[in-house]
Amino acid sequence: xNCRFGLALASLLLSSWPLAANAADTIKIGFPIPLSGPVxxxxxxxxxxxxxxxxxxxxxxxxxxxxxxxxxxDSKANADEAVRVSRELIIKDGVDFLVGTVTSAEAPAxxxxxxxxxxxxxxxVAESTILTDPQHIHPYxxxxxxxxxxxxxxxATEIARWKDVKTVATIGPDYAYGRDLIAxxxxxxxxxxxxxxxxxxxxxxxxxPDFTSFITAQMSKKPDAVECAVFAGDFITxxxxxxxxxxxxxxxxRMVDSGGVGTIEEVKALGNDYPYGIVANTEDPVIWTxxxxxxxxxxxxxxxxxxxxxxxxxxxxxxxxxTVSALAxxxxxxxxxxxxxxxxxxxxxxxxxxxxxxxxxxxFHETFQPEFYGTMVKEAAYPFAxxxxxxxxxxxxxxxx
Amino acid sequence: xxxxxxxxxxxRHALAATALRDRILSGGVPWTLVIFLLMATVPWLGSRYDTxxxxxxxxxxxxxxxxxxxxxxxxxxxxGHVAYFGVGAYVCGILMKTYGVxxxxxxxxxxxxxxxxxxxxxxxxxxxxxxxxxxxxLAFSQIIWAIAYKWNAVTGGDQGLPEIPxxxxxxxxxxxxxxxxxxxxxxxLLTLVLVAVSLAIVHHIIRSPxxxxxxxxxxxxxxxxxxxxxxxxxxxxxxxxxxxxAGLAGALYxxxxxxxxxxxxxxxKSAEILIMTILGGAGYFWGPPVGAAALVWLxxxxxxxxxxxxxxxxxxxxxxxxxxPGGIVGGLDMLWQRLKRLRNx
Numbered sequence: 122x123n124c125r126f127g128l129a130l131a132s133l134l135l136s137s138w139p140l141a142a143n144a145a146d147t148i149k150i151g152f153p154i155p156l157s158g159p160v161x162x163x164x165x166x167x168x169x170x171x172x173x174x175x176x177x178x179x180x181x182x183x184x185x186x187x188x189x190x191x192x193x194x195d196s197k198a199n200a201d202e203a204v205r206v207s208r209e210l211i212i213k214d215g216v217d218f219l220v221g222t223v224t225s226a227e228a229p230a231x232x233x234x235x236x237x238x239x240x241x242x243x244x245x246v247a248e249s250t251i252l253t254d255p256q257h258i259h260p261y262x263x264x265x266x267x268x269x270x271x272x273x274x275x276x277a278t279e280i281a282r283w284k285d286v287k288t289v290a291t292i293g294p295d296y297a298y299g300r301d302l303i304a305x306x307x308x309x310x311x312x313x314x315x316x317x318x319x320x321x322x323x324x325x326x327x328x329x330p331d332f333t334s335f336i337t338a339q340m341s342k343k344p345d346a347v348e349c350a351v352f353a354g355d356f357i358t359x360x361x362x363x364x365x366x367x368x369x370x371x372x373x374x375r376m377v378d379s380g381g382v383g384t385i386e387e388v389k390a391l392g393n394d395y396p397y398g399i400v401a402n403t404e405d406p407v408i409w410t411x412x413x414x415x416x417x418x419x420x421x422x423x424x425x426x427x428x429x430x431x432x433x434x435x436x437x438x439x440x441x442x443x444t445v446s447a448l449a450x451x452x453x454x455x456x457x458x459x460x461x462x463x464x465x466x467x468x469x470x471x472x473x474x475x476x477x478x479x480x481x482x483x484x485f486h487e488t489f490q491p492e493f494y495g496t497m498v499k500e501a502a503y504p505f506a507x508x509x510x511x512x513x514x515x516x517x518x519x520x521x522x
Numbered sequence: 523x524x525x526x527x528x529x530x531x532x533x534r535h536a537l538a539a540t541a542l543r544d545r546i547l548s549g550g551v552p553w554t555l556v557i558f559l560l561m562a563t564v565p566w567l568g569s570r571y572d573t574x575x576x577x578x579x580x581x582x583x584x585x586x587x588x589x590x591x592x593x594x595x596x597x598x599x600x601x602g603h604v605a606y607f608g609v610g611a612y613v614c615g616i617l618m619k620t621y622g623v624x625x626x627x628x629x630x631x632x633x634x635x636x637x638x639x640x641x642x643x644x645x646x647x648x649x650x651x652x653x654x655x656x657x658x659x660l661a662f663s664q665i666i667w668a669i670a671y672k673w674n675a676v677t678g679g680d681q682g683l684p685e686i687p688x689x690x691x692x693x694x695x696x697x698x699x700x701x702x703x704x705x706x707x708x709x710x711l712l713t714l715v716l717v718a719v720s721l722a723i724v725h726h727i728i729r730s731p732x733x734x735x736x737x738x739x740x741x742x743x744x745x746x747x748x749x750x751x752x753x754x755x756x757x758x759x760x761x762x763x764x765x766x767x768a769g770l771a772g773a774l775y776x777x778x779x780x781x782x783x784x785x786x787x788x789x790x791k792s793a794e795i796l797i798m799t800i801l802g803g804a805g806y807f808w809g810p811p812v813g814a815a816a817l818v819w820l821x822x823x824x825x826x827x828x829x830x831x832x833x834x835x836x837x838x839x840x841x842x843x844x845x846x847p848g849g850i851v852g853g854l855d856m857l858w859q860r861l862k863r864l865r866n867x
Binding site for chain 2: 157194195200201204205206208209212213224225229230232233234237249251257296297298300
């Protein structure tokens with residue numbers, strides 16, 4: 122009787138046997154990315170950008186005469202699922218490289234897999250510094266996004282520009298990203314403006330359904346300006362609750378939000394509830410109101426618009442786009458798809474992106490990518506807030522340790 | 523399915539399970555050993571990917587069997603079993619990564635740590651019954667999750683603890699045929715041995731007089747109390763044993779997944795393991811392992827082909843649970859009984 126269970130087990134194993142190995146000579150890029158759950162709002166646009174880059178590169182003859190192929194898997198924004206699909210992509214599908222992940226738990230987890238399997242892995246979104254710090258760096262990990270130290274310097278620079286501000290309060294989600302970012306802002310602010318005092322720090326949890334008590338507690342300290350790290354869906358809740366309480370009026374809209382609420386995704390979601398006048402940041406403002414848009418950016422947005430069929434395509438797509446482009450450049454430079462060769466090629470490599478040139482730092486394997494900062498304003502031509510005079514910050518960054 | 527509705531169903535399956543057990547005993551075939559030997563051939567006969575899948579199934583099988591000690595044997599529905607899995611994973615991960623403790627010490631320590639936490643939380647949980655018991659187990663698991671998520675200095679917070687080292691398995695090179703195996707395959711063999719021993723122990727516990735008392739409590743706690751059995755104490759003992767084995771599964775999973783993360787202790791993982799157990803058949807010892815194999819395989823196949831995996835998986839589970847109310851093993855058992863009756867007629 123019980124042998125049936127054994128048979129059932131065996132047949133399950135047998136049916137998962139890999140189908141005949143695919144001999145097509147594409148260069149395979151495994152793409153584990155969150156496509157379900159709340160983090161999918163980042164995963165979906167990053168995937169779109171990557172797909173656009175792949176289709177453009179393939180239309181131009183591919184890389185080393187071979188076409189690129191994306192193998193996309195839903196990482197469910199969950200570290201162990203990201204590890205599972207990444208290992209599956211490597212050992213079953215035989216991918217040559219990995220690009221992907223969003224959260225600060227997924228990226229270091231997949232980095233371990235990349236290191237053990239000697240496969241180059243580029244993280245397009247995660248900002249946690251532990252991904253590439255001296256303790257965790259290895260030849261196969263690369264990051265194209267900013268990190269919390271870089272964002273900290275940029276945000277502190279913006280706050281320091283308000284000369285009459287003497288007291289600053291902070292509010293950020295109570296988990297690694299929020300804590301690291303706020304700590305970096307405070308540290309940089311102390312250097313840039315020793316006269317500024319931090320008068321209040323609020324730590325709502327990620328996914329907080331009601332910010333009222335945090336808002337009123339902060340208002341009672343009467344800060345001149347606020348550093349905010351609340352982002353995405355949480356920022357929508359926060360902004361809608363803070364406005365009627367007179368929060369933004371009290372600080373005269375002098376808030377810097379470093380959580381990327383200057384993205385098209387965020388401004389679309391908030392519509393006219395957007396707290397106009399605050400300073401926000403984004404990897405790509407998409408819309409340039411001032412007319413000094415870089416020509417390569419205009420070209421990229423036109424292609425993305427056609428690809429996504431959206432009049433205002435998502436900001437996050439640029440991270441998928443430039444990461445795949447960087448990998449393609451690395452493969453070309455190495456002249457091979459061998460991960461050791463590509464890793465050597467990527468270290469110190471400068472590559473073009475729609476938003477300027479970037480270089481992978483030799484020691485940290487990341488570009489310390491600056492982001493666009495600017496005041497969010499209402500303009501008649503757009504149904505949502507737009508960034509006025511987007512400026513890349515920080516202008517320069519030197520890594521410590 | 524409500525907790526109350528599941529009890530008569532479990533009872534029915536328990537009867538079938540007892541009959542099955544007797545059949546096995548009379549046959550005298552050590553099924554744990556047979557399945558173990560079959561599974562042990564995977565690194566040689568299968569691909570690297572098969573070894574990878576088999577590792578996951580093996581570990582989930584132990585986790586699900588430990589849950590079934592509560593669900594199928596003692597009649598306690600726990601919604602927070604993942605807490606003990608998580609405690610085991612963190613204890614083993616922290617000991618091995620942060621303190622460099624060898625696996626031979628960290629592995630038993632993770633079982634003990636999980637059992638200890640099960641003793642503390644179980645002390646309160648067994649004071650409640652049915653849905654209230656289930657809710658309290660869920661509450662304890664959320665406490666563990668909150669600790670794992672917030673205590674940055676020790677657990678790494680939401681970034682977790684990546685890069686848990688593999689145990690030293692160089693000694694396996696001296697075993698004939700094992701010299702060429704990768705570290706992943708070696709760890710799979712170690713996992714298989716440890717899980718097989720654990721399953722044999724759990725099987726032995728269920729068959730022991732102690733296990734029979736647990737079954738009695740499941741079927742009729744009032745009557746068991748009337749017979750002079752200290753129901754709470756037995757339930758607590760079952761809770762602690764189940765927690766300990768879940769901790770062992772967690773320790774193995776942390777190393778297998780190359781890291782320990784707060785996701786491991788989130789309540790949705792408890793639901794996943796509950797589904798495995800019920801899908802395979804809570805009334806059978808081999809039900810949870812079959813459920814684990816089925817769910818791991820389904821998840822893998824479906825996520826490969828569609829990003830709408832949750833819809834497809836949900837639909838398949840719905841059909842399976844409606845079609846085989848006794849789980850996959852229950853369905854196979856029913857089919858077998860029918861065939862036998864046909865042959866005898």
